[in-house]
Amino acid sequence: MRPQSYTLHFNSKLSLNAAGKHVRDGLSTVLCTGENLWLSCDERTSVERLRLTGLREYGQHTSYQLTELLDLPADAESEIDIEGLASTDHYLWLIGSHSLKRKQPDPDHENVAKQIAKLAKVESDPNRYLLARIPLLLNEKTGDFELHKTAAHPTKADVTLQAAQLHGDDDSNELMDLLVKDPHLKPFMALPGKDNGFDIEGLAATPDGRLFVGLRGPVLRGWALVLELLPELDKHGRLRLGKIGGEQHYYKKHFLDLGGMGLRELRLAGDDLYLLAGPTMDLDGTIAVFCWPNALNQAEDSLIGPDKIHRYFDVPHGHGSAAGKDRAEGMAVLDGNQVLIVFDSPADARKPAAQQVVADSFRLPKP
Numbered sequence: 001m002r003p004q005s006y007t008l009h010f011n012s013k014l015s016l017n018a019a020g021k022h023v024r025d026g027l028s029t030v031l032c033t034g035e036n037l038w039l040s041c042d043e044r045t046s047v048e049r050l051r052l053t054g055l056r057e058y059g060q061h062t063s064y065q066l067t068e069l070l071d072l073p074a075d076a077e078s079e080i081d082i083e084g085l086a087s088t089d090h091y092l093w094l095i096g097s098h099s100l101k102r103k104q105p106d107p108d109h110e111n112v113a114k115q116i117a118k119l120a121k122v123e124s125d126p127n128r129y130l131l132a133r134i135p136l137l138l139n140e141k142t143g144d145f146e147l148h149k150t151a152a153h154p155t156k157a158d159v160t161l162q163a164a165q166l167h168g169d170d171d172s173n174e175l176m177d178l179l180v181k182d183p184h185l186k187p188f189m190a191l192p193g194k195d196n197g198f199d200i201e202g203l204a205a206t207p208d209g210r211l212f213v214g215l216r217g218p219v220l221r222g223w224a225l226v227l228e229l230l231p232e233l234d235k236h237g238r239l240r241l242g243k244i245g246g247e248q249h250y251y252k253k254h255f256l257d258l259g260g261m262g263l264r265e266l267r268l269a270g271d272d273l274y275l276l277a278g279p280t281m282d283l284d285g286t287i288a289v290f291c292w293p294n295a296l297n298q299a300e301d302s303l304i305g306p307d308k309i310h311r312y313f314d315v316p317h318g319h320g321s322a323a324g325k326d327r328a329e330g331m332a333v334l335d336g337n338q339v340l341i342v343f344d345s346p347a348d349a350r351k352p353a354a355q356q357v358v359a360d361s362f363r364l365p366k367p
Helices: 112-118 174-179
Strands: 004-009 027-033 036-041 046-054 057-065 082-088 091-096 131-138 145-147 150-152 160-162 199-205 211-220 223-229 231-233 239-241 252-257 262-269 272-278 287-292 302-304 310-315 327-335 338-344 356-363
Touching (some): 027 199, 036 082, 131 150, 131 239, 262 327, 310 356
Parallel strands (some): 004 057, 027 327, 082 199
Antiparallel strands (some): 223 252, 272 287, 287 310
C-alpha cells in the first residue's frame, strides 16, 4: 500500500531536550483532535501540539510542560517515556511506559569489563509510572484544543474538569502493585522493556470511562496483551482503579494473536480497535496495522485468535543501510478512512529540513 506524506514542522526553540535530542527523532505516539495533532517524544516530560496549516502540513508548534499540569514524582529531568495518548469526554489521557531500562554498553570503550558490567545494571525512572488525565478544551476563537490544570465543563455548569493521576509513588503505582502478582505478568515485571519485559505502548479511551492499554511486552508464546481498566476519581482528587469484569477484579486481560508482534499503538474506531503492532525487542522487523472488531464488548478476559482479527497492511521499516531507522511508533486516525503513522529514529530522508519530519498516511480498507 502506497502512503501519502505529511510534513510536520516544529519550533526550534521548543524542540530540544536537555541532552540535545530533537523531538522529531523520538516520536512515540500521535493523536488527532480536530485540526490538532498531539505528539510525544519518549525522552521528555512534555506533550507537543501541532495544527493543520495546509495540504498535508502541520505546524504552529506548541509545547505543554507536564510539570505545570501534574504532580510528577520526579523533576523534569526524569523522562516520562510517554507511550500512549487518548482523548474522551474533554480529557487528554496519557500513559508512561512503566518499563525498566538496561544500561547501554559502548563496544568501543577501552574498559571492556566496565562496559560488560553495564549490561547488569537495570534502572527505573519514577516519572515512567504515570497514568493521568488533563482537561482538554476547544478554544472557539483559535480553533485549537488546549490543556488546563482545571477548567469549567463546557456544557455542565456544576462540573469542574480537573487534572488527575493514578495513585502511586516514586517506585510504583496502583496498577503495578496489582500486576506484580499477576500469574501471566509477574515473571516479566523485573525485566527491562527491551528484554521482552513489561512495557506499555498504546492507549485508547472509551466514552464510558474505560481505558485499553497495549503492551509491547511481554509477548507470551506469540500472544500480545491488552489490559482493560476503569479509572475513577476518589475524594482526594486521585485516580484509583475501579472494579471491572468481576467483583474482585481491577483489570481485564485480552490476549491477541498478532503473529508474535507486540502492541505499539491503539486507536478507537466505534466498538473496534485499530492496532499498530511490531517487534517487542529492539530490532527491525515486521510492523503492521490490524483491526480488532468488537473489542469494546468483551465481557471478561478473552483469547482472540487470528480468525477474529483483520490484518490491514504492513508498514515499511528501516533495513539495509537504514537499519535501526524508521520504526513506526505512533498512529492517529485522521478521519474514518485513513491513519497517520509517525516514526521513531527517522531516517535522513524523512527530515527534509532542520525542524521538519515526514509522517505517512495510509488509507484504510473499506469495511
